[in-house]
Amino acid sequence: MTVNKSSEASVGEKNKQKIVQAAEQVFAQQGFKGSSVQQIADTAGLPKTNVLYYFKTKQSLYQAVLQHTLSLWNSRFDQAQATDDPAEILAEYISEKIDMSRTHPLSSKIFAMEILNGGPNLDTYFNHEQVSWMKGRVAIIESWINQQKIVAVDPYYLLFTIWASTQHYADFSEQVTRLRGEKMKKVDFDHAKRTVIQLVLTGCGLTVPLCYQSSQ
Amino acid sequence: MTVNKSSEASVGEKNKQKIVQAAEQVFAQQGFKGSSVQQIADTAGLPKTNVLYYFKTKQSLYQAVLQHTLSLWNSRFDQAQATDDPAEILAEYISEKIDMSRTHPLSSKIFAMEILNGGPNLDTYFNHEQVSWMKGRVAIIESWINQQKIVAVDPYYLLFTIWASTQHYADFSEQVTRLRGEKMKKVDFDHAKRTVIQLVLTGCGLTVPLCYQSSQ
DNA sequence: CGAAAAGTAGACCAGGAGGTCAGTTTATTT
DNA sequence: AAATAAACTGACCTCCTGGTCTACTTTTCG
Structure with missing residues (x-):
C-alpha cells in the first residue's frame, strides 16, 4: 500500500469536508433535530446516501461539526501569565472573540444551540x-x-x-440586524469591539491600550 | 352549578394555561422542531388530541408560548427620561434583567432559540x-x-x-453550571448582578449606587 | 328537564424522517 | 489487464410526526 496522499485523502476527505461545511450551515440555522440529512445532502450537492456513507449517522455528523467548532477556539489568553499586562491580554481576548463572531458565526450559533439544549x-x-x-x-485573574x-x-462573572x-x-445577529436596520459590517464589529473593551477594561480599573481606544 | 365565571373560564382557560406551561418547558429544552405535541401533552398530563383541541396547530401553540414570553419583558427603563439618573436606571435595568434570568429562564431560552433560528x-x-x-x-442614552x-x-452596543x-x-445556564461546579443560587445571581453592574456603570464613567455595590 | 355547547379521547392517515441494502461505478494496486 | 478496494446511489423499510375524524361524556343554561 503505497501512499498517494493527495488522492487518497482528497476523494474522501474532500467530500467529508464539503459535507461538514454544508452540515454546519444547516445545523446552525435549524438546530440538530430541525435539520434533515436530506437537506444537508442537498446543500452539499450530493445524494443523501452519500452523506450517510461518510458519516454513518446524523448524530456522528453533528458531532464532527461540533468538534470542528471547538477546534477553532484557541486564543492568546490560553497562554497568558500572571506577569502579563491584564489590559493588553483582556483587550486582545475581547478583540479575538468578536472577530470570531464575525468570521465564524455559524460555529458560535451551533455551540449556543448545543448549550441551550x-x-x-x-x-x-x-x-x-x-x-x-x-x-x-x-487563577491568573485572581493573581492580577x-x-x-x-x-x-x-x-467567573x-x-x-x-x-x-x-x-x-x-448568536443574536438576527436581532442585532433588525434593531440596527442593517447587517453588521467589519467597521461595525470593530466599533462594537471598542465599546466592549472600553466597558470591561474601564470596569476593571484599567486603561484602554491606545490601539483599542475609540478613534474619535 | 350557578353561573360562576371562575368555573366557566377555569375549565378551558386553566387547561390552556397548563398546556402553555408544559409547552414552555418542552420547547425550551428541545426547540420548536425538536418538540413533539405528544411530549407536550404527556408533560401536561393530557391526551394529545386534547392539546390540539385548544391549539389547532403546534405552531399556534408555540406562538402562544412566545407571546407569553414577550409579555414578561417590561422594565422600569421603559419609562426612563433624559432627566433621570443614568446610574440608577442602568443599575436597576441590569438588576431586573438578571432577576428575569433567574426567575424565568425558560422564557429567555425560548426567545434565544427563536432568534438563533x-x-x-x-x-x-x-x-x-x-x-x-x-x-x-x-435617544435617552444619547441625551445622557x-x-x-x-x-x-x-x-446600541x-x-x-x-x-x-x-x-x-x-441561556447558557448549562455551561455556567458545569464550569462553576454547581447550580447558580440566588446569592450567586446577586453576585453576578453586582459584577455586571460594576463593569457597565464604571465603564460608562458612573459611580455604582450604594445598594448595588459589592458588599465586601 | 333537555338541548346545545364544550371538553375528552381512541383510531387512524399521509408524509417525512433516519437508516439499510444490494448493486453499480470509479479508482488503485499488482 | 485483471483484481481488489473505495466510492457512489436508487429503491426500500420502519418508525414517528402533526393533524383529522368520529363518537362519547360532561357542563352550561334557558
Whole structure:
C-alpha cells in the first residue's frame, strides 16, 4: 500500500469536508433535530446516501461539526501569565472573540444551540478541557487582583460577561440586524469591539491600550 | 352549578394555561422542531388530541408560548427620561434583567432559540414594538451623553452588552453550571448582578449606587 | 328537564424522517 | 489487464410526526 496522499485523502476527505461545511450551515440555522440529512445532502450537492456513507449517522455528523467548532477556539489568553499586562491580554481576548463572531458565526450559533439544549454532546469537552481552561484563567485573574493590577472582580462573572457580550454578535445577529436596520459590517464589529473593551477594561480599573481606544 | 365565571373560564382557560406551561418547558429544552405535541401533552398530563383541541396547530401553540414570553419583558427603563439618573436606571435595568434570568429562564431560552433560528415568528414584534423601544432608549442614552452624565459610548452596543451579559445566565445556564461546579443560587445571581453592574456603570464613567455595590 | 355547547379521547392517515441494502461505478494496486 | 478496494446511489423499510375524524361524556343554561 503505497501512499498517494493527495488522492487518497482528497476523494474522501474532500467530500467529508464539503459535507461538514454544508452540515454546519444547516445545523446552525435549524438546530440538530430541525435539520434533515436530506437537506444537508442537498446543500452539499450530493445524494443523501452519500452523506450517510461518510458519516454513518446524523448524530456522528453533528458531532464532527461540533468538534470542528471547538477546534477553532484557541486564543492568546490560553497562554497568558500572571506577569502579563491584564489590559493588553483582556483587550486582545475581547478583540479575538468578536472577530470570531464575525468570521465564524455559524460555529458560535451551533455551540449556543448545543448549550441551550443542555449540551448532551459535550461531556468530555466540558468535564476536562474547558473546566481546566477556566480554572487556569481564573487563577491568573485572581493573581492580577492580588497584585492590584486590576480591581477586585469575580473572575467567573468577568469571563462570562466577556463571552456573552462578544458571542452575542454571532448568536443574536438576527436581532442585532433588525434593531440596527442593517447587517453588521467589519467597521461595525470593530466599533462594537471598542465599546466592549472600553466597558470591561474601564470596569476593571484599567486603561484602554491606545490601539483599542475609540478613534474619535 | 350557578353561573360562576371562575368555573366557566377555569375549565378551558386553566387547561390552556397548563398546556402553555408544559409547552414552555418542552420547547425550551428541545426547540420548536425538536418538540413533539405528544411530549407536550404527556408533560401536561393530557391526551394529545386534547392539546390540539385548544391549539389547532403546534405552531399556534408555540406562538402562544412566545407571546407569553414577550409579555414578561417590561422594565422600569421603559419609562426612563433624559432627566433621570443614568446610574440608577442602568443599575436597576441590569438588576431586573438578571432577576428575569433567574426567575424565568425558560422564557429567555425560548426567545434565544427563536432568534438563533432567524426569528421567523417575530416579525410584528421586531418591526414595531422592539424597534421603537430601542430608538427611545437610544435617544435617552444619547441625551445622557450630551449632558455629559455618562461617557461617550455607542448606545446600541451598550444595550447589546447589557442584554448579552444578563441573559447569559439563563441561556447558557448549562455551561455556567458545569464550569462553576454547581447550580447558580440566588446569592450567586446577586453576585453576578453586582459584577455586571460594576463593569457597565464604571465603564460608562458612573459611580455604582450604594445598594448595588459589592458588599465586601 | 333537555338541548346545545364544550371538553375528552381512541383510531387512524399521509408524509417525512433516519437508516439499510444490494448493486453499480470509479479508482488503485499488482 | 485483471483484481481488489473505495466510492457512489436508487429503491426500500420502519418508525414517528402533526393533524383529522368520529363518537362519547360532561357542563352550561334557558
